[in-house]
Amino acid sequence: MPTTHDSHHAAPVRAAFLPFHVPSITDEDIRALVQVLQSRWLTTGPRVRQFEEDFAAFVGSRHAIAVNSGTAALHLALEAIGVGLGDEVIVPTMTFAATAEVVLHCGATPRLVDCLPDSLNVDPDAIERNLGPRTKAIIPVHFGGRPCRMNDILDIAARRRLTVIDDAAHALPAAHGGRKVGTIADLTCFSFYATKTITTGEGGMVTTDRDDYASRIAVMRQHGASRDAWKRYAAEGSWYYEIVAAGFKYNLSDLAAALGVQQLKRCDQFWEARRRIASLYDAGLSDLEEVTTPPGDEGLQHAWHLYVIQLALDRLTIDRAAVIELLKQEGIGTSVHFIPVHLHPFYRDTFGYTPDMLPVASAAYQRILSLPIFPDMTDADVWDVIEAVHRVVRRHRR
Numbered sequence: 001m002p003t004t005h006d007s008h009h010a011a012p013v014r015a016a017f018l019p020f021h022v023p024s025i026t027d028e029d030i031r032a033l034v035q036v037l038q039s040r041w042l043t044t045g046p047r048v049r050q051f052e053e054d055f056a057a058f059v060g061s062r063h064a065i066a067v068n069s070g071t072a073a074l075h076l077a078l079e080a081i082g083v084g085l086g087d088e089v090i091v092p093t094m095t096f097a098a099t100a101e102v103v104l105h106c107g108a109t110p111r112l113v114d115c116l117p118d119s120l121n122v123d124p125d126a127i128e129r130n131l132g133p134r135t136k137a138i139i140p141v142h143f144g145g146r147p148c149r150m151n152d153i154l155d156i157a158a159r160r161r162l163t164v165i166d167d168a169a170h171a172l173p174a175a176h177g178g179r180k181v182g183t184i185a186d187l188t189c190f191s192f193y194a195t196k197t198i199t200t201g202e203g204g205m206v207t208t209d210r211d212d213y214a215s216r217i218a219v220m221r222q223h224g225a226s227r228d229a230w231k232r233y234a235a236e237g238s239w240y241y242e243i244v245a246a247g248f249k250y251n252l253s254d255l256a257a258a259l260g261v262q263q264l265k266r267c268d269q270f271w272e273a274r275r276r277i278a279s280l281y282d283a284g285l286s287d288l289e290e291v292t293t294p295p296g297d298e299g300l301q302h303a304w305h306l307y308v309i310q311l312a313l314d315r316l317t318i319d320r321a322a323v324i325e326l327l328k329q330e331g332i333g334t335s336v337h338f339i340p341v342h343l344h345p346f347y348r349d350t351f352g353y354t355p356d357m358l359p360v361a362s363a364a365y366q367r368i369l370s371l372p373i374f375p376d377m378t379d380a381d382v383w384d385v386i387e388a389v390h391r392v393v394r395r396h397r398r
């Protein structure tokens, strides 16, 4: 029988549930979308052009090519460098499945590699161990927004003449060694999925300094047609186009791009807010021996897309799933990033991966927990999360 003296049945930390993520949408964002509707031009057009120009200026790349998802960005980047049948591409296992699936869509094989135990970013030594005669490219994923060890990775790529495609789905804005993510690798792929650091609902971008990659991606995002539709239908355009390759339907709509233009203006402001939340978490959780906070951002710009803690399970009587459930009962939404790719049935059964083949990621997977981190969170929200984590841990100490 629950009583008011039983702390397990005390009122939850929050009466109103705090979701894991809420996108930041202003009246100005909404007005920008209404304007697109009023213009009657909904598909790829002037707002996509604007978003691309603004984005290239923001990261400092020569080209920015907008597409309708981060997955499409990765697929077209691999296509542009000519990854095909029989090739291998190095993919960190600690990522979302998209990073691996696009390699398969090119007819190539993803070589899943292990991560470092603290940052959960790809381990450069593991990359080295997985190189082979058919390796064509490396896709570093800047996990949670923290740039990978790019000096080591670029060094490996230069020695072996490999192309580097950054999966920067988490890394806007981020920088490493004074260089912005978006200008470091040969090609960089961003995502504007609803939970990412800026959003267009669904969307993505490829940045590159190479003219040949940029023009190939621009053609392949729209059926392999030699001209963009909006140029054809604009007053000065022509009805004529030529299909030069079997392309894809990966173009971004002007509706989505209009939101992107607005969100990009607030990108640095969003980042300041997330950085502040991360430092509050650091301060509020550092005294808990049952919790390891993520490594700091000394010497680099961390986008703080995710704040991933690791639970010291040997100090707790419950597992991660129970912690998630108990935090939910306290009114706090959380998530897990990621189920490592090699543990998914398709990759396990197709390629024969076992958990012990990628031991660091397999072990980390049991311990990782992503706490809410989005710009509209108030300091009181952050302290509620901290209080809830303290409560759950305190009640289940070993």
Ligand SMILES: *Cc1c(COP(=O)(O)O)cnc(C)c1O
Binding pocket: 068, 069, 070, 071, 072, 095, 096, 098, 099, 141, 167, 169, 170, 190, 191, 192, 193, 202, 203, 204
């Ligand atoms: C979100 C994400 C993607 C895919 O982006 P979409 O826009 O959802 O297609 C790729 N890689 C990582 C690491 C991601 O988190």
